[in-house]
Amino acid sequence: MVNLRKNMRVLKEMVHLRFNNLAVSRLDFFAPFLIDSSLFLVQILAFKAIYSNTDRIGNWRQGEMVVYIGTFSLLNAINMVIYFFGVNEIPQKIRSGGLDLYLSKPISPLFRLTFENISPGSLPLVALSVCIILYGINILDINLGIVQAGTYIFWILLMEILYYDMEVIIRSVPLYTVSMARMEQIEEAGLGLCMKLPGIALYGIYKLFFYLIMPYGIMATLPVQSIIKEMDLWTGIYGIFVVVLFSIITCIIWKCGLKHYNSASS
């Protein structure tokens, strides 16, 4: 309890400092919003074009696809607001020896790295994503009950943890190796593909890869399946299993990685 209270105080201070930093360059404040909103609006236009030539992709109509794009956008937006810019600096801190500063402070280094670069400029992206999701629900013409909405939010939170785990795992690689440029490329390629391609389109080896090895394929698919009542019990259990598994892997990789850290020579 004392630890939690201390972490909250630190978090509050980090948010305050971040706002001060962002106030220096105002265009950068909204840069993530402008970049990512254009990306997801482009996706919607592309799928509008696809659906003007076909009724369905698998058993998903346009409504499900709009909710899918909105969900991926929401996951990405929350990621941007809370932890992306912090976690993204891990490789650079490892290479430059800047991680020393984090290890010498009386607070978890990963906690500080995670929350020290929050990006409030991405908050409008959260609002835009919610609008896309509501638009999709409107096309689907479903009455969203509290239980359904609650289940959806539960899956969003769970998948956000998975997103975080994946980012930390990939960015912890420099604790073990000299270069990680390829890992970021692989992450970018995997995310780029699954952003456009829902999990229902995957099968065989593709499904194995994007559902288990690099589980970007389930990140937006499961929340959408929960909201359209397409998710069965086993899929739900599998989703929770993957999140737990990757959280454990993240802890192990980070903790073991810190033992390999040799300050500036890493």
Added chain:
Amino acid sequence: MYKYWEISKTYMKTQLVWRADVIFNMLFTITKILFAYLLWGMVFKDKDVAGMFTFHSMVSYYITSSFLSQLEMFSGISNEIYWRIRNGTFSKYMVIPVGIEKYFLAMEAGVVLFYILFDFIAALVWVFIFQIDFTFTNNPVIIVCAIVITLLGLVFMVQLNYLLGIMGLKYQGIQTFLMVKDNLVMLVTGGIVPLALFPGAVVNILSFMPFYYVTYLPSMLFTGFCHDEAFSGIFIILFWCIVLQVVINIFWEKNVKNFEGAGI
């Protein structure tokens, strides 16, 4: 001309330093093709034709488009020029006895010449792996037109990125704009879906824009579509190249005096 050929050769050799980059560039062309293969595989389960495409002609389009867009590796030019202007090292290009824009054209020509063979091999490998009944036009005139449009499209993209880079002479922050531009270009060059799937009115408007001719029209011509646009395409993209060159010259003349050689 000789000195520009030397620049191209130097950059061709430079690519050999990062051999892993070559391999990964080849491998990552798969994402676009995999997207097309899986997505359109589902769509074509229920139907034989979507728009003007069959499943095999659709995947052929994506393979060709992916090959052409891999050749277009010029977005780095804007960043390179922008940062050199900001930190003052742009002087490097001003003191050497070559035209700066021509230098970048020669540089990119070298990179493209180096990668063209590897990208071609990658495209062949994907055709083989995904067992695509690859559709390709057998009309030699159309092939020549498509090659000319592709080359002019590449020149246009170098010009565009050069213009965006030298905007650093006047504007402080163009990074956000460059990233938004990349997202939009991906759509309007037919990189996500063929533009033919958009409503007719939208396609008509886009056909007056230069991006239509960068990868989309050449890909369509190579895969046997839009033959009637082959000749007009050459003139339209040529027109845009000339317009952009005029804009570059005017912008350069007006703003180059802002550069003081020690950063802005």
